[in-house]
Amino acid sequence: MNKSDDISSFFSPKGVAIVGASQTPGKIGHEIVRNIKLSGFSGGVFPVNPNAENVLDLKCYGRLSDIRAEVDLAVIAVPAGLVEGVVRDCIEKGVKAAIIITSGFSEVGNKELEERVVSIARRRLRIIGPNTFGVFYAASRLNATFGPGKVLWGKTAFITQSGALGLALMDWTTEEKYGVSSIVSIGNKADVDDADLVEYFSRDPSTSSILIYMEGLRDGRKFFEASRRAVREKPIVVIKAGRSARGARAASSHTGSIAGQDTIFTAAFEQAGIMRAEGMTQAFDWIQALNENPVPKGENVVIVTNGGGLGVLATDKCEGLGLKLAELPNDLKDEIKAITPSFGSVKNPIDLTANADDVLYGKVLDIVLRRRDVDCVIALFCQTANIDPILVAQAMLDARDRDILEKPITAAFVGGHLSQVAYSRMLEKRFAVYPSAERAVDAMYALMARHRQLEKFKGGGELR
Amino acid sequence: MNKSDDISSFFSPKGVAIVGASQTPGKIGHEIVRNIKLSGFSGGVFPVNPNAENVLDLKCYGRLSDIRAEVDLAVIAVPAGLVEGVVRDCIEKGVKAAIIITSGFSEVGNKELEERVVSIARRRLRIIGPNTFGVFYAASRLNATFGPGKVLWGKTAFITQSGALGLALMDWTTEEKYGVSSIVSIGNKADVDDADLVEYFSRDPSTSSILIYMEGLRDGRKFFEASRRAVREKPIVVIKAGRSARGARAASSHTGSIAGQDTIFTAAFEQAGIMRAEGMTQAFDWIQALNENPVPKGENVVIVTNGGGLGVLATDKCEGLGLKLAELPNDLKDEIKAITPSFGSVKNPIDLTANADDVLYGKVLDIVLRRRDVDCVIALFCQTANIDPILVAQAMLDARDRDILEKPITAAFVGGHLSQVAYSRMLEKRFAVYPSAERAVDAMYALMARHRQLEKFKGGGELR
Numbered sequence: 001m002n003k004s005d006d007i008s009s010f011f012s013p014k015g016v017a018i019v020g021a022s023q024t025p026g027k028i029g030h031e032i033v034r035n036i037k038l039s040g041f042s043g044g045v046f047p048v049n050p051n052a053e054n055v056l057d058l059k060c061y062g063r064l065s066d067i068r069a070e071v072d073l074a075v076i077a078v079p080a081g082l083v084e085g086v087v088r089d090c091i092e093k094g095v096k097a098a099i100i101i102t103s104g105f106s107e108v109g110n111k112e113l114e115e116r117v118v119s120i121a122r123r124r125l126r127i128i129g130p131n132t133f134g135v136f137y138a139a140s141r142l143n144a145t146f147g148p149g150k151v152l153w154g155k156t157a158f159i160t161q162s163g164a165l166g167l168a169l170m171d172w173t174t175e176e177k178y179g180v181s182s183i184v185s186i187g188n189k190a191d192v193d194d195a196d197l198v199e200y201f202s203r204d205p206s207t208s209s210i211l212i213y214m215e216g217l218r219d220g221r222k223f224f225e226a227s228r229r230a231v232r233e234k235p236i237v238v239i240k241a242g243r244s245a246r247g248a249r250a251a252s253s254h255t256g257s258i259a260g261q262d263t264i265f266t267a268a269f270e271q272a273g274i275m276r277a278e279g280m281t282q283a284f285d286w287i288q289a290l291n292e293n294p295v296p297k298g299e300n301v302v303i304v305t306n307g308g309g310l311g312v313l314a315t316d317k318c319e320g321l322g323l324k325l326a327e328l329p330n331d332l333k334d335e336i337k338a339i340t341p342s343f344g345s346v347k348n349p350i351d352l353t354a355n356a357d358d359v360l361y362g363k364v365l366d367i368v369l370r371r372r373d374v375d376c377v378i379a380l381f382c383q384t385a386n387i388d389p390i391l392v393a394q395a396m397l398d399a400r401d402r403d404i405l406e407k408p409i410t411a412a413f414v415g416g417h418l419s420q421v422a423y424s425r426m427l428e429k430r431f432a433v434y435p436s437a438e439r440a441v442d443a444m445y446a447l448m449a450r451h452r453q454l455e456k457f458k459g460g461g462e463l464r
Numbered sequence: 465m466n467k468s469d470d471i472s473s474f475f476s477p478k479g480v481a482i483v484g485a486s487q488t489p490g491k492i493g494h495e496i497v498r499n500i501k502l503s504g505f506s507g508g509v510f511p512v513n514p515n516a517e518n519v520l521d522l523k524c525y526g527r528l529s530d531i532r533a534e535v536d537l538a539v540i541a542v543p544a545g546l547v548e549g550v551v552r553d554c555i556e557k558g559v560k561a562a563i564i565i566t567s568g569f570s571e572v573g574n575k576e577l578e579e580r581v582v583s584i585a586r587r588r589l590r591i592i593g594p595n596t597f598g599v600f601y602a603a604s605r606l607n608a609t610f611g612p613g614k615v616l617w618g619k620t621a622f623i624t625q626s627g628a629l630g631l632a633l634m635d636w637t638t639e640e641k642y643g644v645s646s647i648v649s650i651g652n653k654a655d656v657d658d659a660d661l662v663e664y665f666s667r668d669p670s671t672s673s674i675l676i677y678m679e680g681l682r683d684g685r686k687f688f689e690a691s692r693r694a695v696r697e698k699p700i701v702v703i704k705a706g707r708s709a710r711g712a713r714a715a716s717s718h719t720g721s722i723a724g725q726d727t728i729f730t731a732a733f734e735q736a737g738i739m740r741a742e743g744m745t746q747a748f749d750w751i752q753a754l755n756e757n758p759v760p761k762g763e764n765v766v767i768v769t770n771g772g773g774l775g776v777l778a779t780d781k782c783e784g785l786g787l788k789l790a791e792l793p794n795d796l797k798d799e800i801k802a803i804t805p806s807f808g809s810v811k812n813p814i815d816l817t818a819n820a821d822d823v824l825y826g827k828v829l830d831i832v833l834r835r836r837d838v839d840c841v842i843a844l845f846c847q848t849a850n851i852d853p854i855l856v857a858q859a860m861l862d863a864r865d866r867d868i869l870e871k872p873i874t875a876a877f878v879g880g881h882l883s884q885v886a887y888s889r890m891l892e893k894r895f896a897v898y899p900s901a902e903r904a905v906d907a908m909y910a911l912m913a914r915h916r917q918l919e920k921f922k923g924g925g926e927l928r
Contacts, residue, residue, distance in 0.1 A: 026849075026850065031849060146849055147848075147849065148849075148880060160773070161773070162771060162772055162773025162774075162776075163771075163772075163773075163818060163848075164770060164771030164772065164773065164774070164817070164818040164846040164848050165771045165772075165773030165774055165777075165846055165878070166773075167818065167846065167847065167848045167849065168771060168774075168846035168847045168848065168878040168879040168880075168883070169878065170880075171847050171879045171880025171881070171882075171883065172847075172878060172879055172880055172883070174880055174881075175879075175880040175881050175883075175884055213773060215773070215776060239777070241773060241776040241777050241780060242776055242780065243780045243784075244779060244780045244782075244783030244784060245783065246779050246780075246782070246783050246789055247776050247777075247779040247780035247783060249779075249811070250772075250775055250776045250779045250809075250811070250813055251776045253772075253809045253811055253815070254772030254773065254775065254776055254809070254815065278902070279777060279781070279900060279901070279902040280777070280878070280900050280901075280902070281899075281900050281902065281903075306628060307626060307627075307628030307629045307632060308626055308627075308628065308629075308714075308717075308718030309624070309625070309626025309627075309628065309629030309630075309677060309679070309705060309718065310626075310628070310629055310632075311714055311718065312626075312679060312705040312706050312711050312714045312715045312718055313629075313703070313705050313711075313743060313744070315708060315710050315711040315713075315714045316705060316706065316707045316708045316710075316711035317743070318708075318710070319708030319709065319710050319711060320707075320708060325710055345714075345717045345718070347713070347714070347717055349714055351717070351718065353628070354627060354628040354631065382628040382629055382631065382632035383631065383632045383635050383636075384611075384627075384628050384631045384632065385495060385610055385611065385612075385631065386490065414629070414632040414633065414636060414744070415632040415635045415636055415639075416612060416632075416634075416635025416636055416638055416639040417635070417638075417639050418635075419632070419635065419636070419639075420639055435745075436743060436744050436745050437743070437744075438742070438743040438744070438745065439745075
């Protein structure tokens with residue numbers, strides 16, 4: 001049995017016990033039971049608390065050993081001093097995985113207790129945490145966290161070393177319509193670490209990309225080796241905080257991590273084929289583009305815009321990021337010229353001008369998407385008086401549906417209320433859409449980076 | 465009479481004629497009349513069209529000379545071939561300023577016609593355009609554009625060389641609650657150029673910052689000299705598109721601009737004290753921070769957060785941008801320690817942890833804002849289970865109200881629906897708030913850059 005099999009009980013358990021379940025709303029031990037109950041998890045749910053008859057209408061057990069049914073996952077939310085005993089109970093009961101929510105371990109200097117707990121568990125019980133807000137896994141409808149009850153399902157596994165940030169992002173992904181296949185609050189990484197999770201998610205059919213917020217690593221070699229294998233299957237995007245000297249100190253007082261030399265991390269990420277994002281916005285932009293699009297088959301980028309200025313800004317950004325704007329062949333130019341206003345540009349960016357309507361926009365997208373000498377399209381939209389953003393959004397969605405050559409498209413919508421409505425609608429339809437030209441280009445950059453990576457693999461080569 | 469006096473009729477005219485007014489909704493000559501009428505402009509409004517009796521219930525005149533009342537601004541929306549004659553009519557009537565909406569001039573290669581029109585007007589009639597969507601000026605309640613009828617009033621004069629992008633941003637600023645004091649679609653800059661406008665807005669009491677979207681300059685020396693003077697009064701932020709070779713080509717086919725060597729622009733912007741933003745998002749982030757805050761009096765930055773991870777990300781960004789995180793003196797640490805949970809950090813970033821509530825958040829902000837050894841505060845918020853974002857927003861707003869030392873504050877709200885509501889409320893209350901830690905830091909960077917600039921001026925020195 002290999003390691004990733006070892007940790008499957010965190011995600012697809014048959015039965016979950018919540019040790020330290022509480023009847024009091026607002027308490028962590030209550031919220032976790034509530035979230036598991038409401039998320040639609042189909043396995044057994046067993047609150048454990050010697051002082052309660054039931055929690056949220058679920059029969060409550062005095063001890064783990066009182067439960068007759070199989071329990072393979074325990075969520076532990078008891079005071080730090082009681083954790084050791086509960087871990088022993090888990091082993092006795094045959095529990096395979098424990099999420100230790102409790103804080104007060106290595107993150108506050110209490111390394112000894114943490115090591116003792118791990119050494120008790122070793123080889124019999126895998127541990128996520130301590131000091132975590134839990135695990136969400138969409139495919140099992142399991143929300144074993146004290147975070148928001150409502151999470152939007154999607155394709156990204158999100159691993160976070162920061163609790164508060166992770167909780168906030170859990171809410172944020174739902175609000176912004178970015179779905180997740182899983183969220184793991186990795187806590188102190190006393191046992192299960194980023195490497196284990198990367199390996200697991202690289203084989204998880206419900207996950208198509210992996211996003212990590214990381215402050216430090218205990219075992220760099222293990223992580224980079226796991227990642228090097230995993231990126232052959234799925235893209236990995238990392239936000240590595242603590243890149244500056246001062247940031248590293250802050251990380252150290254936050255999670256007790258040794259952030260390490262940033263230049264070494266940068267080199268190692270690159271070598272392993274991990275995409276390092278500068279911050280949250282960029283990371284989610286990239287992930288969205290990677291999730292909602294096929295990977296481009298070549299380097300030829302075409303920009304279509306109804307605003308010349310947006311086209312220029314996008315061109316600057318493309319050049320800055322090393323994206324190659326295709327020189328359009330004459331027959332393509334002629335085809336576009338035949339239907340665009342006389343003062344539009346048929347160079348690349350293709351500028352349809354502010355006079356363009358959604359019909360023209362859709363036609364030009366069709367022309368471009370049909371070409372084998374075009375590999376991907378950045379579609380930019382400026383709201384002007386004579387065009388309805390919602391119709392343009394529909395035109396883009398329709399063009400994507402007709403895109404039988406499976407080219408990636410990223411889009412930007414700039415404008416007022418109607419543009420926002422159009423933008424939201426496109427997000428809902430899982431279109432990689434952004435509120436500025438720069439971000440739509442940066443998102444395409446992520447897709448191109450993935451293309452280049454896959455080309456190297458095709459060549460049989462290792463990434464280097 | 466100096467130049468900026470010359471152009472005041474564009475912004476505060478006594479009477480406006482719309483030459484080429486139309487009865488047909490959707491036509492540019494109709495939309496402009498409608499916008500002027502609906503914006504609440506108190507001067508005379510005179511549609512001119514020989515084939516109409518009235519437009520939108522306003523009496524319509526056959527020619528400019530038929531109007532008895534004073535007309536100092538004409539908005540010209542007739543076909544290109546008729547513009548020359550209308551300009552002659554303007555001069556005859558004593559009009560001082562003309563906005564030529566009409567396109568089909570130098571931007572499509574028709575330089576001769578453009579030069580002829582300008583030479584007729586020279587010294588008697590100032591021209592904005594041709595090829596513009598018009599001028600909005602909040603203080604006169606004048607919306608002489610064919611853009612959106614509703615524009616949010618604020619403190620920034622926005623000058624745009626791109627029509628479609630400008631129109632889209634006009635809508636966007638309202639949707640995003642960024643107000644503008646003026647929007648000028650500068651068009652082909654045949655006469656009035658960026659330099660004239662920078663000079664005018666530097667003295668305009670309703671404007672406190674200037675934002676320019678620029679593709680190229682005809683008279684660089686004039687612009688940089690005007691800006692060098694203007695930045696002593698108000699910050700200027702520029703988005704200069706066409707920075708890449710390919711982008712410059714796109715700019716050339718878009719507005720016929722010669723984008724010029726980008727490195728020369730970069731140096732010249734810096735020398736003139738102009739802040740160059742990388743794109744729209746950054747430009748508006750900076751402008752918002754500059755508009756809604758006093759300038760810091762020193763370099764000491766303090767970060768307050770309830771999420772350690774956000775604190776680390778912000779610290780990295782600060783260090784990347786050369787913002788100095790203050791070393792907190794012991795008495796300040798003690799004061800904070802006395803009220804924060806034991807496992808919070810009283811280093812800088814001050815981490816109140818996910819257990820913080822709005823009351824604690826407000827108290828810590830008060831402590832920090834009262835200190836003379838703190839110059840500015842970056843307040844970061846992560847939505848977690850036990851804290852109400854709307855109360856935190858209120859705590860931040862209250863702390864700002866009590867901030868008698870007038871320190872700048874930028875904030876970030878990361879979370880779900882309630883965080884978005886809190887964020888919107890803060891924007892409405894004119895608080896410089898952002899959806900990510902990085903952007904809140906970048907906004908503070910703009911304020912610090914302005915501080916450093918003003919310090920140089922104080923020293924009697926020129927910027928260099």
